[in-house]
Amino acid sequence: MDALTIHEAAQTTGWSPRMLRYIERIGLVEPARSSAGYRLYGPPELQRLRTLRELLDRFGVGLTEVGFALRLRRDAQLRGAVEAWFEATAQRPEHVPADDWLHWEQDKHQKLLAAVQRPPHLMETG
């Protein structure tokens, strides 16, 4: 048998059972379940848990932040919107005359956010 219960998994990964449940809720490591609902941690999950700890420690990030990164990679709209915001945040190109600052910026933002809000194939007039 190569699947551990939550206490055993906690043992070998250094997390507490409590935290394993928390990490699961965040969506970072979701173990399989036995027919009775017991969490079953296989080698992949155990490895992910160890590496997760290393990641947090090395970069001083929190679980929530990794959770947000997960959300970013799963939710294309969110990812698009965040990227759009950062793109718009980039420096104004030299060739845009000062008078057009506002237009250029507004336009860019509106286009990007609108695109994210209403994906092309769902476009309707209005």
Next chain:
Amino acid sequence: MDALTIHEAAQTTGWSPRMLRYIERIGLVEPARSSAGYRLYGPPELQRLRTLRELLDRFGVGLTEVGFALRLRRDAQLRGAVEAWFEATAQRPEHVPADDWLHWEQDKHQKLLAAVQRPPHLMETG
């Protein structure tokens, strides 16, 4: 004159002056400064502030999370490490026999994290 002081910027963007300073500390919108140190918000900054609010409201994310996204896009090591972790989190391919689970996973993680730890040379010159 197309640069507003912090109170004026607060007025037109709906943020409080307090929050504009906070947003600056997080690194999301960093206005220029006058010779005396006064923050000067130009049209681009004002637009970013408005769009930022929209982004937060629409997706229910927090400033810290957008701040983390910023960190992700600026810190190639962090980005690499997070991506490595997610890649390793992907499902084990069918063709890897059960006996090799552990090796496969460990190897993958170690390679990815090592690569991130010892970056080649072309880090983005932020």
Next chain:
DNA sequence: CGAACCTTACCAAAGCTATGTCAAGGTTTG
């Protein structure tokens, strides 16, 4: 000079994060 701005720095409170613990109840197994 003085009013009305601005700056940084510190105190505060409501809310969330990360973590523990305990309770009520199901599962496994000797």
Next chain:
DNA sequence: CAAACCTTGACATAGCTTTGGTAAGGTTCG
């Protein structure tokens, strides 16, 4: 069936986020 697990849910707490003040002091301008 009882010990020793497991489950979810709730209460608790130290610390950080978010946001608002307030204080001490510089800047602008009439």
